Amino acid sequence: MNSYPHSRTVDQADDFFGENVSDPYRWLEDDVRDSAEVAAWVTAQNVLSSTYLSSLDFRQDIEGHLRRLWNYEKFSLPVKRGNRYFYSRNDGLQNQFVLYVQDGDDVPRKLIDPNEWSDDGATALAFYKASPDGRLLAYMVQDGGSDWHTIKIIDVDTGEVHSDTIEWVKFSGVSWAKDGSGFYYSRYPKPDPGAEFQSLNLNQAVYFHRLGDEAENDRLVYARPHQPSHGFSAEVSSDGSALVITVWMGTDDRYEVVLIDLGRESAPPVQLVTGFNHNYSYIGSTDGRHFFFTDENAPKGRVVSVSDYLNGGKHSWFDVIAEQVGVLAGVSIVGGRIFANYMEDVKSVVRVYSIAGEDDGVVDLPGVGTATGFAGQPEDQETFFSFESFNQPPSLYRYDISKDNYEVFKESAAPFDPADYIVRQVFYPSKDGTCIPMFIAHHKNLEWSSGAPTLLYGYGGFNISLTPGFSVTRLAWMEMGGVLAIANIRGGGEYGKDWHNAGRLLNKRNSFDDFIAAGEYLIAQGITTNRQLAIQGGSNGGLLVGAVVNQRPELFAAALPAVGVMDMLRFNQFTAGRFWVDDYGDPANEADFQNLRAYSPYHNIRSGADYPAILVTTADTDDRVVPGHSFKYAAALQAADIGDAPHLIRIETRAGHGAGKPTDKIIEEYADMWAFLCAHTGLDPYNR
Incomplete structure (x- = not known):
């Protein structure tokens, strides 16, 4: 593809420890809602990608196929409060799940239908928590995929929505007081106008909201104004005796824990766990003891309990379940x-x-x-x-x-028979000899004689594990004749803390080596060829895809980096990006900078090499990984001399990092992506 929309360049360079690093597309970091120039660039890119994608063979057939597969009844896990069960249901193609309540063995009744909240289906029910007796329900509204949530309250008996409204809530749950008089939650200060979706998230605090009060009158329960980077998760213990506050600094599972005695008015906070050295996560309370998960002296996790918590200290901890x-x-x-x-x-x-x-x-x-x-x-x-x-x-x-x-x-x-599909697990060696697990799934009647178009997916970060899970979109890929491969690379949590540490910070490139080795294994085993191998990943997985394409462009036929962290030198300048230094390191530290600079997707595009076909995907309202990452990366791809394969970006409107995305948008996006992969891996899904 030879004609891309114009992306102007600017004379911008930043000094990092004596090295001037060019950033010619810095202007694309501006919020599309505030910049007419960025909005025009987005429109031009979407016109190009839409024109190309809609012209592809099978595009409309794939969308119809996805809609047929998607159209079946789905449920979420029920939650019991009092004598009531709360769960979500989708009758098939509804944009958002509907919340139902069931009294004992009675017939379930609809309580909240988010599909009635907006015309485009992009306003979602992000979270809910019923009061201990099941009489009231606090819930969070998410609009356009943003991480910002608004808390509302509904009467479960009458369906009446109370006037209570709490805004600027992010990275928080809700925990009700045992008497149902109100709940604890965390919120940030109101951002400055125009900075809502890009400014750093600082100064979170824990509040108690008493039913019927205005949010500005909510009681401040706990804060650390001298530590604006600290965040807080508050939970009333299951026996109602204490408020358990988990203190965090980033995405790594290392916490401090503070307890407040709820049996005494104005009881001071007690520091139960000090120092962000280990994971201490609250489980529950019974028999006068509080139970916690921890990885201290147990990289794969163990269970401990504490009873005399008012005294704090390690002397009061007891082992319950060993590693x-x-x-x-x-x-x-x-x-x-x-x-x-x-x-x-x-x-x-x-x-x-x-x-x-x-x-x-x-x-x-x-x-x-x-x-x-x-x-x-x-x-x-x-x-x-x-x-x-x-x-x-x-x-x-x-x-x-x-x-x-x-x-x-x-x-x-x-609408399919699970027996028609084969799922197996293999183990393959990475570059340094480490044994990496990978799941491979496909239709039982797949023809293997010359290899098959294969989609390799990975993540490899933040202690997140890719366990066997169902996806309609992946099933469609397998029904069309493709192989699905899920690589459990280092950086995830599949084998505990050590596996995570082996793929983060200065070890981050192990995750790239593991993913490349997965592709080499699939080719060596005759499952696929480099002309049939596609790769996919989102968020940290988008970084993964961008990095390995730069390292080994000849290994892949197509790549789908979604909502990726593509500028590793500025990721910590926006919204939640500062939390990610736990996994990536800090660009302001010289050793971390040298490591980040060496693999940052935006900074390492190799002109002169033939790159695979690439379809970058992001959303204009993503305030987790701001879309400027993908915008700058796509502009740099299109400007580089990297061959004739298309290098496009698809930018969704009123959709964020992924959560709350309506069914219609998901189906349309995957129809585009699967058609793109068919075109560039040789998959003929309908034998035409």
Whole structure:
């Protein structure tokens, strides 16, 4: 492709430790809502990409195919409060899930329908939490995909929405007081006009909102004005005795913990965990003890408890469940038992223990895949969990704790047969010899004789694990004749803290080596060829895709970097970017700068090399990874001498980093991406 919209350059260079680093597209960092020039650039790029994508073979057929596959009933895990169950349902193609409430065994009734909130379906129900008796529900509204949320309250009996409104809430939950008089939450100060979607997020604080009060009168509960970079998550302990405040600085799971005695008026905060050295995450409280997950002296996680918390200090900690072979991915206390959800070679194994930590058996899961849930209160006698895999949509189960068995609660009737798909796990060596797991899935009747178009997906960061999970879009790719490969590269959490540390900071390039080695393995095994291999990743995964394409452009036929962190020298200048120094390092530190400069996708595009076809995707209202990252990267790609394959950017409107995106927009986006991959990997999905 030889004709791209003009992207003007500016004479901008920044001095980093004596090196002048050019940034010719700095102007593309401006917010599209405030800059007519950036808005015009976005329009021109979208006209080009839309014209190209709509002309591709199969584009309309793929969209119709996706809509047919998507059109089945879906549910979220239920949450019990009092005698009520709350869960979300989508009848098939609704843009947003609808929240339902069910009183005991009565017929469920609709409580909140976000599809009524906006014409374009881009206003979402981001979060909800019912009061302890299930009479009231606090919920968060998310508009246009922004991370900013607004808290509202609804009466569950009448459906009346109260006048209480709390704005400028971000990275926060809601935790009700035991008496239902109000709730705790965290919010930031109101940003300056025009800075809402780009300015750094600083000075978060914990507040208590009493029902009926104006938000400006909410009581300040906890803050650290001398530490504006600290953030807070507040949770009322399950026994109601304390407010547990988890203090964080970034995305790495290293926390301080503060407890406030709720049984004494104006009780001072007690520092339970000091120093951001380890993960201490609250689980629940029972028998006068508070239980926590920690990775201190246990890289794969263990469970500890504390009783005499008013004195604080390590002397009051007791071991409950020691570190196991698998990674402890989730823990809950329900019905007097501890449910410990482990990852063993990236697959779920749920072990049950007594409150004293004695082994009490294993939950017999429906198969090999991913189990989530097992939430509830210590006194509950039932809990719910979900189970899914690459070829199996989530099914929901009700677990009877007294009987130690479970039954189906809700099951989706998806329009395909899971038996038609093969899922297997392989292990391959990376550049340094490290053994990396990878899942490979495809239709059982796939023809392998000359390799098959293959989509390789990765993430590799922030301790996030890619476990077997169901996706309609991936199923469509496999139905069309493609192979799906998910590489569990270092930087994720698949094998605990050590696996995460091996792919972050100065070790970050291990994750790139692991991903490249995955592609080489797929080719060496005859599964695919470099003319048929596509790669995909979002956010940190977008960085991954951009970095490996720069390193090995000849290895791939096509690339889909989504909402990526592409400028590694300025990522910490916007919104939540400052949190990511935990994984990436700080550009203001010389050693970190040298490392970041060496792999930053925007700064390392190799003119003179033939690059694969690239479709960059982002959204104009993404205030997590601001779209300027993708804008600058796409402009640099289009200006470079990197071959004739198309290098396009698709910019969604009124969509953020991904959460809350309406079904219509998701289907349209994936129809574009899969058509793009078909065109550049040789996949003929309908044998024409």
